[in-house]
Amino acid sequence: MLDWKSHLRGPVDAKSPAATLDPLRNIAPPAMHASEPTAPRIFDPNVSLVLVGIRGCGKRSLGFVAATALRRRFITEDHYFKEATGVTRHEYLKRHGSQEFQRRDIEVLKMMLDNHRTGCVIECGLGSLTRPVQDHLRRYAQTNPVVHLVRDIDCIQQLLGLDDQSVRLLREGDPLHRTCSNFEFYNVEDRTRIVSDDGSPDPRSAAYSFKLQEVKEDLTRFVRFITGVDVNHSSYDSPFVLLETPPELRSFTHAIFVRSSDLIDDNVNLPELESGGDAIELCVDRWGPDMATVISKQVSILRRNAQAPVILSIDTSSTGINTTNTSVSQYFDILEHGLRLAVEYLVVDLEQSPSRIPQVIRGRGKTKIIGQRLFEPSSPVRWTDEECIVAYQEAETIGCQLVRFLRVATSRDDNATVFEFTNRVRSMPGSHPPLIAYNIGRLGRTSQVFNSILTSVTHPAIIRPKENERDAQITSRDAVQALFQSYVLDPLQFCIMGTNVAYSLSPAMHNAAIQHCGMSHKYSIPDSPSLAILDRLRKNPNFGGSSVVQPWRVELYHKLAAKSRHAEAIGAINTIMPLRGASDGTIYSLQEQASRRNQAGPVLGWYGENTDWVGIMTCITRHLSPRNAISTKTTGLVIGAGGMARSAIYAMLRLGCRKIFIYNRTQSRAEEVARHFNSWASFQVDSADVVRVLNSTQDDWPDDANPPSLLASCVPADPDRDEPPANFEMPLQWLGSPTGGVVLELAYKPLDTPLLKQMRRIRSNTGRPWVLSDGLENVIEQGIAQFELMTGRKAPRRLMTLEVLRNYEGDNGRFDEKTIQARLDGVCS
Template identity: 75%
Template structure:
């Protein structure tokens, strides 16, 4: 069967269809397959294991016993059987068999119903990993591109920054150490998102269910969102400081402006690198002019082929958004939309001055309606501005769209060029913006003229958005790192807000401050997490499940007392007005879940029937830790607290919750004494969260807890989260370093500063609806932390920043 054209490459598959990974030796199929199976909660089948299961012999043994010809024939039969007998609910790794013509032909048919992912990787890295001679590498490299002809998706396996060292350093596995490393840590997060996207697993199965969470609402449904415009040539020529791109945009627009025989792999790598560094959706667009296929060439054989190749490649990479020119042949547009998988298609029309078309002309509205008729998910209409008055005309055009009857597609509409900057500021959806991390020697006239910071700052300066006051309230907040993190983030994003500690941080002060029309929200810490919980007009289901909050937001309404619905509240986060009540959220569990996910090794992948968690403490943070573990799929969690009754109260709360939510009558168990041995009917814990506060809370002791060694029986180690950070080097962390050194078990240690930053980042995004500048907020926390040994030195700060995702 010949390689199919882009017209009949199928990507809309059943969410339960088995995921197949193909690629040459050393590409990372097995490691990524394990990650995918864990993320999708599926059985993982490898070609080697299945061959032995069917034949009773390993591949090497079979080859030795029966010879090369018989082995190849049997191998092909077994591979086909493996694929055909496991079409759903599995992750399948294909080995060398994918280089044979019969299996490649079989895989082409398999793509009709299943996602088949080609795993690509840098050939130099493969040669280094496998210790191959140049000739062997050349043979592998020649066969590798054939995988693109028998797959419908592609993933470039970018190296983890931390795994570039050959082996895990057993002595430096806590994140405070300069030598900290964790193999597959970043790839695990990236590939998990990738496979959930291509399988459609996340559709309708959100972890959050809140209009205030960024992940919950796509950029096109939020107000004032931005796409950082990056040219493919800029990345190729090393003119982009990739680590700096993590903030300033809600998406990354990668504009392909070069194409040739090697560019498919180059773009694959660029998409992976941008995802790795930004964790933002990718929008792929095409600069036809730079490619030498201006509008007059689009219908030529060459122009059409180049354009369709790039579109097809974008769909293979499962980019979240793909921009297609509405001037293209409708056959190509229809085929692209039909086979888009989960990718959203943005129908685009650019009106040059030579066209003579103005925003008032019928052509603009026709372009919008045509895109909807073709089946696009969004429409982008751009016009090169020739005078400043063009900016007012855009507003009239978008108002006309808004007045159309019924539901209509999100529209991106603004003028491009220097004279169009005003319309770029006021466009509400995915405005293309520049970024200070991109060095451009010569700016194209159609490239973005402003950054997202410029746009947001202009919105505040023009009174479209209002400066608001944010606070932190609770006991012992004098040394909180939140004010420096938040205020740095506000300045970085161009927001006019402030974050402070009230002079009298009492509940009475909260009542007064929280009713101010310019109140933006507050962080709530102990001992008020439960008390304020009782004062809320509404709360997230997570706060409800935990029984405590750490975040409140104003619920605004009209002067007549009519409260806006929650979805509208989310879009009004930067607008002052009467406060009629508070909305409560808990981001502690998000920070904890992130820390566990990032640091739990693949060997300790969470299994509902086997994985065990341990939580020390019974306060608000302990409740969040229990909830985070439950959300991760753990169904057996032990809790220890010095005051037994409080531990029993937490266990009762979550067991009652679990009975209705996860079909389990008992998920939390109480350990009564530090002298007790670990229960014989439960695996030793591989997740430990110490939630003993640094300052005593009621009857809680300070953070001087040490683990009974009889509870540390996990042969594969695990992760220990310490949430106290005054002092940072707690007795528990010192004990665990000694234990790890003595036993050689791979325990990863996470200190309190990690969770402080992670929950603040999650909280910032809830409160503002803007992507948090993660590295900046973490940097501010590190620079302003004065621990028991004084401030961190620059080397330590740099090492810790390298681990920020």
């Protein structure tokens, strides 16, 4: 693989300006305390984002990633210095000496910031450790996001080969960046993977490796969140999709409760956290020197493993944290640090210095504030008291986005009275913040089950040597099982429709996930492959939804009462769900349908969705290298013209590719697909020429387009109508991309298709970094999206992947355990 990072960075040696200067000469002021004004975190949409940090923290690499994610120009200090002075920084230092170089370096850095206040991602060098630049950055942070990048100092020492004295200076200087930035991102190392003998990245290889893949995804989500740019990048625009609907607007959501001490003491099996909660709550229960960096790292680690929103809370009763008059500022320092980390939710104790809470709310940025009150057993306030209503209204008045009231249960009767309180709040006229209210402790478990929003739950992956009565007592699985056992939720029947589905991997994948989540549903293959099954399903009040495969993706599209805008754009579906309604025949709104997903009732119509494009988009995003980041010059190529080809084209369009070619053996079908998308694009992306047809595999690649770097073969393994089988090989004249790209093979019977074999040969012969994704990867990704769509529960990704790999049977039989593990590491990490 090409090392694009070293190409940008250049060599680091002892004679470079960065190694020669002592950036601590002009020491900056001490760190900001919560008593000072909170940094602003809401900005105009297009303002530039600035990255600061010590050497080796990843500013250059991650700056490139951030610029790609935000589709902005990337400006580095080295490049700008040469642009401004006509010589490199090293040459300037040799000519003018250290003192003049430092003066000019500071001057140029300020110019770089001032001249690029919008539309850029800017990397600042070591000048950010000097007093003049920090003063400038502090003012800059009033209007722009300034992100402090942090990285493990031992990793930096190993990366740069620094001596202990240099490391000491960096260690002392890095905290100064907190004084001049308003955000912080901890650059967690990607998990180690074995590199194959030829150094090639290949998800089908046991030695699959892709540099910066995980941190690329982490930082992309982070910068989109803090800038507000395309926060919901998938843009499903559907209440059925978990990414589109916040947990507080869904039914019976859970937050996995993890203490910071659990992570410090290594009591958490982190990879297992990817399922079992709709959010993850990190409770800070230790504080002291260096804990800010520890919490930064913990937030990044939890985000990577749980792939869920983070709630940050503080346990003031724990060691090292209290709220006496002398240390109340410490509590607000922790809150401020949580805002710097851009956690999705921050819990604020409404009884802690109420006069200072509005300051926290003003600086929250995109973070949602959960105003909390915890009623101790000694508290005279009961759920039925008017004081509870007044406290809720006060939390709303000061600007909390959610309100959480907890009470240590002293009797089971408390579980009945908390329901009275929640019903009173829900009956209040008008719109109000979502309420989280339940009892904690063993006696409060009933109220925990029936609380609908972000109940704190524990997880089998968390092993605590000593049980805390106030910690979460039930798991998400416990709660969901109890909801089915109490008939709040109903067992539903799911299936797959289409021809040749006997070998489908969907039942194994979905049933394993259903059981893992504690639901009572069942997913099966119908006895009859006929479309007449729709009439039977419509009469079944316990029908929950169905996967749809060839040849009915397009045919069923025309039988829908409602569909997502994505299914409409594609003109094909792969998922149908029942639309239910009231006894008078009125169909519920889609938002209501989504909240009733796990409840039976009369079927009044069908809703159609497509997750094939989601799987394709996920695979492209995962494997696309920064050098092939999608731009106005990017070209895509799709082989085939069926429902899957339509999904591939749509996925490429959603990712920003505006020049896509389609080839199909029957040209008229390709032309039909091209007309469909060009008509759609004329209204959506202001262009009527996004998809063009290639007439023959003998033709040269068009002169007016770059060779494709996004390739998707959508030729089915089991052909329908006049489609050829999956034996397509790519014409060599279409493979001219000098930087390679991503090749998606969507057929998986056989798994190792002629196209994949061809691309491995070409990669070996040319050295071009083509990354290959076989059909199983897309089966898994679209199935994960489909499971979440139909059930409303967060999918156990690793388990569903494991079930597909264990049940897949190819020409050479089933995978052995070593191959399964290697593919798990490649797909799930």
